[in-house]
Structures are given as structure tokens and as C-alpha cells.
Amino acid sequence: MPKFWGYVSNEEYAIGCTSTTVYVYDKEGKELAQMKNIKYGYTIRLSPKKNCFVVKSTGACFGVYSLDTLSLLKTVRYSHVDGGQDDGYCFSIDGNYFYNIERQRKSTNHAISIYDASNFKRIKMFLEEDKQTEPCYIEMDTDGQLYVLGFLRNENGIIDSGFISKMGDTGLEALYTIPVSEYEEYVSLKSFELFGFTDKKKELFSWEYPDVDTSKIENTIFTLAQLWEQYQSAS
Secondary structure: OOOOOEEEEOOOEEEEEOEOOEEEEEOOOOEEEEEOOOOOEEEEEEOOOOOEEEEEEOOOEEEEEEOOOOEEEEEEEOOOOOOOOOOOEEEOOOOOEEEEEEEOOOOOOEEEEEEEOOOOEEEEEEOOOOOOEEEEEEEEOOOOOEEEEEEEEOOOOOEEEEEEEEEEOOEEEEEEEEOHHHHHHHHHHHHHHHHOOOHHHHHHHHHHOOOOOOOOHHHHOOOHHHHHHHHHHHO
């Protein structure tokens, strides 16, 4: 089995990506498919409906793959900002919607898009004109509430603080600020989780931060809902 950048699994399948190839395995580890449809694909998200998955490319697109036919269904290009598109994304808990954090106007501008997961057409976009609020990771809890982790810029465009918030029909709400040092730690941990805690991700991180032990990084997993509750209770 290759060394994967991104890896996910459920009770039926395991899926890994190497940046150029997507591999699908059954629960016994037998290879079912290799697909070379997307470049710079490093992370994967499985639909709760268990019939498809998404591989996100840093090149401003994502591929939607069928687990029924083991083939690419479509490629969605969501921005002209090609490169650095490594932010978070998720499905709704019922699998009907797909949420993607995207660099839209330029590489330093983050927006949140909502897609209809039946056809992956964009329904709505938030924060595309906001130059100060920069979402980075998004999750939905088991009750269907969305949470967003990101950072805020000051008037000079410099990061001023992190934030954790809920997201409702009109955008971010119930936002709490986070000290920059704590925000950077949370973002690093969420990045590990998005990649599936793979050895290649650990190797890259250890090269960048040689003094940090990543051997038990999986034990630090937390949800954005837990993080929001932590800051909400401390406010």
C-alpha cells in the first residue's frame, strides 16, 4: 500500500490519495480501484450517505467520486485562485449538503460555499467580500449545527486574533475570539485530522517543527463544537 497524504475509512471502504492518484480498498484491504483524475489532491471526505467521496485539490477544484461505480463523477472548479486551497470542508450529517472553505478573490481571501450534494452546484457563498474575517475549518456536529474556526485581520491586514463561531442561515454567529498562539495550535491539529493523521503528514510537520513530537497526535482530536463550548463558557 502506498504512503498516502490523505486517508479515510469506514466499515466498508478505505480511501487514500497520494496527490496524483486516488486508491480505494475494501474492508479486507483488497485494492478495488486506482484513479488518476485529479492533481494535488491531498485530503478526502466521505459522504454520510456512503455512496460518494470528495478529494480536494490545492489547485482550486475538488473531485466527486462514486463508490458504486468506483469512478469520477465530476470535477468542480470553484475559484480562479490556483494554489494554496488547503482549507477545511465537510458534508452535512445527512449528506445532502457540502460545505467548502475557498480562496476566492485572492489567496488571502477566504469564503464559505454551500453546495447541493446531489449535483454539487453552489447554492450560496458567504464572506467573499469580507477582507477581515478568514474562515479556515468547518464542521457540523451531530445535531446539525455548523462551527467555523478561523482568524480575524486588523485594519492593516495582519492577523489580530483567531475565532471560533457557529454558522447559521445568514453567516457566522456567536463568535468568540481566540489568542493567536492558541489559534495556531488548533489549526495545526485540525490539519492533521483533515489529512487522517497519516505518516506523510507527520513527516512534513516534523521537518517544519523538529522539536514537536507527533507520535501521539491522534490523541489530541477535538471537535469545533467542543472548542466553541470551551470559549463560550469562559466568556
